[in-house]
């Protein structure tokens with residue numbers, strides 16, 4: 377008997393992770409039915425995707441069209457919750473993603489959670505919503521995906537979670553040299569090709585702080601059990617150290633289609649000739665270095681407030697999003713990003729006991745406070 381196709385919607389299909397999800401799906405036409413695609417503003421790219429994958433529904437910020445071909449417009453929330461959808465790939469960028477993650481999990485969907493902002497802001501809430509409603513969170517971010525792949529089959533908890541970081545675009549610059557770097561330089565990531573926000577967050581290592589927070593939520597671990605090491609080659613995506621001292625690592629080329637495909641087919645693995653294979657014998661050396669905290673003030677700042685928790689997490693997300701927008705718009709320098717976030721976090725009245733709505737409000741407050749403070753100066 378023919379297997380039922382997995383019915384999927386992709387929130388953020390025109391972005392880096394969204395497009396790579398479609399690259400994987402393209403290789404498995406008998407396994408997936410693309411039911412919904414959702415863009416922000418890039419209607420041209422969305423129209424091409426609709427033409428190729430023939431979804432029944434689409435959504436976009438631009439609401440000028442009610443139909444694209446035979447696809448009908450729905451809201452992005454409808455694409456996260458629609459009864460004809462089994463798997464939601466959540467690949468929008470930014471704190472707007474939290475309500476969508478909640479909505480999909482409330483409807484018991486399997487959610488490929490690439491939108492890391494939502495788990496950073498309200499990880500415990502998302503897990504509870506998933507547990508209460510039969511939803512599943514499948515990590516897409518390469519580091520949590522690597523940790524997940526390492527712990528599968530283990531009956532004991534790891535002693536340590538070791539997250540690797542490429543070090544971002546400026547890993548070889550001194551703190552003094554960072555003052556005058558441009559957005560173009562910051563967007564030139566040494567190993568990964570990603571959306572703008574996460575690429576800047578990789579240069580400040582804010583992205584790594586978010587991954588530590590994501591790991592703590594997903595694996596119920598304390599921050600003291602999580603280490604970060606600089607690994608320039610981005611081949612070892614993360615490691616776990618077990619109680620007997622054995623270390624397990626997950627390796628592959630730095631290509632997001634690997635963790636995306638793992639989540640799409642979990643618990644199975646499939647041959648995809650389109651994915652690059654990694655040959656140990658052809659590999660250059662794999663190196664691991666301690667992180668120099670003087671180069672990455674955002675990381676220390678974020679971890680200081682993440683250890684307190686509450687709505688500070690959402691404020692870090694919102695303030696960082698505004699600071700990155702300001703840097704990309706050339707309104708602040710790269711080295712101002714940490715200062716802008718710190719000023720906003722210090723002004724926040726933290727709520728340790730908070731709801732999802734509180735987290736969304738806190739992130740919006742932090743975004744507006746950071747952005748407005750600067751442009752009205």
Ligand SMILES: NC(=O)c1ccc[n+]([C@@H]2O[C@H](COP(=O)([O-])OP(=O)(O)OC[C@H]3O[C@@H](n4cnc5c(N)ncnc54)[C@H](OP(=O)(O)O)[C@@H]3O)[C@@H](O)[C@H]2O)c1
Pocket residue numbers: 387388389390391392393394414415416417418419437452467468469470472490491492493516517518568569570571572573574632
């Ligand atoms: N890229 C990676 O390799 C990677 C790796 C790990 C984790 N992540 C995480 O995955 C998420 C997506 O990252 P990305 O790099 O794929 O981002 P991206 O390339 O910037 O794509 C973002 C997507 O969201 C859409 N979008 C933007 N604003 C929207 C809005 N208000 N409503 C609905 N859709 C909106 C964009 O649409 P338009 O382009 O049409 O405007 C685009 O499709 C982020 O949370 C990031 O941290 C990414």
